Amino acid sequence: MSRDPFTLDFSALRTLRAVHVHGSFSRAADQLGLTQPTVSYTIARLREVFEDELFVRQGAGIVPTERCTEIVAQAVDLTDRFEALITPRDFDPATARADIVISCNLYERIVILPRVIHRARQEARGLRLRIIPSTVYGRDQLTRSESDILIGPIAIKDEGYYRRGLLQEGYSCVMDPANPLARNPLDMKAYVKAPQVLVNYGGNFRSRFLVMLDAQGHSLNTVIEVPSPADIPDLLRGTDLIATVPTRVAQHFGAAVAAVPCPVPAQINIAMHWTARTHRSGPHRWIRDLIAQAAAEVVEAEARAWG
Numbered sequence: 001m002s003r004d005p006f007t008l009d010f011s012a013l014r015t016l017r018a019v020h021v022h023g024s025f026s027r028a029a030d031q032l033g034l035t036q037p038t039v040s041y042t043i044a045r046l047r048e049v050f051e052d053e054l055f056v057r058q059g060a061g062i063v064p065t066e067r068c069t070e071i072v073a074q075a076v077d078l079t080d081r082f083e084a085l086i087t088p089r090d091f092d093p094a095t096a097r098a099d100i101v102i103s104c105n106l107y108e109r110i111v112i113l114p115r116v117i118h119r120a121r122q123e124a125r126g127l128r129l130r131i132i133p134s135t136v137y138g139r140d141q142l143t144r145s146e147s148d149i150l151i152g153p154i155a156i157k158d159e160g161y162y163r164r165g166l167l168q169e170g171y172s173c174v175m176d177p178a179n180p181l182a183r184n185p186l187d188m189k190a191y192v193k194a195p196q197v198l199v200n201y202g203g204n205f206r207s208r209f210l211v212m213l214d215a216q217g218h219s220l221n222t223v224i225e226v227p228s229p230a231d232i233p234d235l236l237r238g239t240d241l242i243a244t245v246p247t248r249v250a251q252h253f254g255a256a257v258a259a260v261p262c263p264v265p266a267q268i269n270i271a272m273h274w275t276a277r278t279h280r281s282g283p284h285r286w287i288r289d290l291i292a293q294a295a296a297e298v299v300e301a302e303a304r305a306w307g
Contacts, residue, residue, distance in 0.1 A: 008049060010082050013075040015042045019055065020064050020072045021144045031146070076143075077160075080277040091282025093124035098283035100127060103134040103147035105201065106230050108270070111248045112151065112166070115294035116287070127283060135227070136203030142275055148284055150273040151291065153208070162279055164288065166295035167270040171209050171262035172250035174232060175242040182258035188218065191263050195223045197235055197243040202227035208266040209244055233257050248298075270295070 018028035019039065029039045047054055054068040064072070104113070109131065120127055134141060134152055141147040142161070150156075156163065173191065175182055181194060192213075198220060199207070213219065224235065229245045233256035236243060246268055250259040272291055278284040 008046070010079055012042050012046060014079050015039055016046055016054070016068075017072055017075050017079060018144075019043060019062075020068060023061055023063070025062075080145075080160075080275060091286055093127075093286060095126065096124055096283055096286075097126040098128070098281075099130065100149070100284060100287055101130045101132060101147045102149045102151065102287075103132050103138050103141045104151040105134055106228055107153075107169075107246055107249055108151040110252050111298060112270075112291060112294050115297055116290050119290055119294070120287070124283075124286070127287070129287075135201055136205040138273075142273060145277060148274060148278045149288060149291070151270065153268045153270055154273070155269070155271060156273050160276060162274050162276075164272045164292055165269065166272055166292060167298065169246045169248060169268040169270060171207075171244050171264065171266060171268075172247045172259045173242050173244050173262050174236065174250050174253060174257040174259045176236050176238060176240075177255070177258040178238075179236075179240060179242065179258065181242060182260060186260050186263055188263045192218050192220055194221060194242045195240055196220045197224045197226060197232060197241050198222045199229045199232075199243065199245065200225050200227060207244075208268055209262060209264040212264050212266045 015028065015032060015034070018031050019025060022028050022031065025039045025043070026036050028034075029036045032039070043054060050067065050071060052067040053065055054071075055062040055064055102113070113131065117129065120129065132141070132147060134147075134150060138147070138150040138152055138154060139156055142150050142156075151166070153169075173181075173186055181190060186194075201207075210220075224241070226232070226235070229243070229249055232243050232245060233253050235241065236257060244262050244264075247259075250257065253259070272288060274284065274288065
């Protein structure tokens, strides 16, 4: 006999959502801070309520049934809206206590976040910020509630996501200061011929300059691929290699590299995304405003330096 569906709670739906996302009882337990037997018991309860297996064995893992995927699609909206409902609206930075997870990559960590962290430590010492790498999975991290805020060069236009533009950016080519290509402006012919270190960000993400090169019928002479620009200066040192990175990252490298404008006039749009789950949360709104202010201060500081 099936269990009374009204005995369910939001905790059970959250557990179902986590198992569906991770495809594993143990990984779901780790995310939720539960034991695996607790997760197994909860799924057993849900199987009775919905009169469906929900997850079936396939090889060494589990896969959701069609009915399970249908239920989870509704549960995501329910749990997010409930969490938003119970989140306090009032926020006093001086006394607040909250944990906030920000997903981003190297660019955002060196250009935006130092200002955010400095201000947060001055005004909201009770906030705990955890920064995780987004690589190419930022949207999935938001969807799975693994992060609260995503900052990066993407545009999520689907319903249920909020967006705020932050910065615009171009590209520079960096190389060892002794590289002959550093002596003159780099034209397209020399650019595509030069041996390149390509930053692929650990997945199938295509940087804007690569998209534009493809459209123009050009391709790079790529000899090395790396997942992050973090170690680019070390890789270029003493070689004939060049790399294409966002201009503010090139500036961050300082005298370790020579930088020239990239001949591809591509533009990067850095934006911040979040979901309905944290949209009305006082601490999250405060941090989002702080991130937007930090980005504006970057632009203002550059304008003063150039003026």
